Amino acid sequence: MxxxxxxxxxxxxxxxxxxxxxxxxDLGPLKYFLGIEVLRSRHGIFLRQRKYVLDLLAETGLLDCKSAETPMISNHGLKIVQGAKPADREKYQRLVGKLIYLAHTRPDITYVVGVVSQSCTNPKKSTWMQL
Structure with a gap:
């Protein structure tokens, strides 16, 4: 509690x-809860999910990737490739679920997460490549 x-x-x-x-x-002041780190300073309380993101990057094999600002254009949709091979649906859904949870502290990714979540029922390998 x-x-x-x-x-x-x-x-x-x-x-x-x-x-x-x-x-x-009584465990004292809150420091870490459900993947969210709580940081305090004289300016206020800050929430971050640094460890959660690092674990997510390690799980997806992207730990060594370089950060880049790649804004998605509004009204962008994932391209449907005819005859594309199906992707591992469970793995895709698990990743999208983790991204949804990450959006709690990163509202800037909400739109992109919404776009990729549209492919949860029938993800294709080509969808993974567009991400």
Whole structure:
């Protein structure tokens, strides 16, 4: 359970009441949760998924790829190639699911993730090449 708020006294009261009723442990300030790293500074709280992205790149074999700004044109669709060989549907869907989760902290990829998710039911190897 994550407890957040701006009233420290009320948070402490809530925690003590919960500890009386349930077998719980206070783990202190949140640092990492469900693939999201929580960073604090005097400027505020920042969320990032650096480890999640590195794991995703390693899983897809793209850990050594170079970063590049390649904006996708609006209303772009993936090209349908007639006679294209089918791709591993489960692997494609797993990757798209991970990209959807990544979009929680990277809203700049939302459009692209939406485009690639349209091929989830019948992905083709040619679709992988367009990504």
């Amino acid at each position: 994550i407890i957040t708020g701006d009233d420290v006294e009320e948070i402490n009261n809530l925690k003590s009441n919960l500890l009386k009723e349930f077998d719980m442990k």
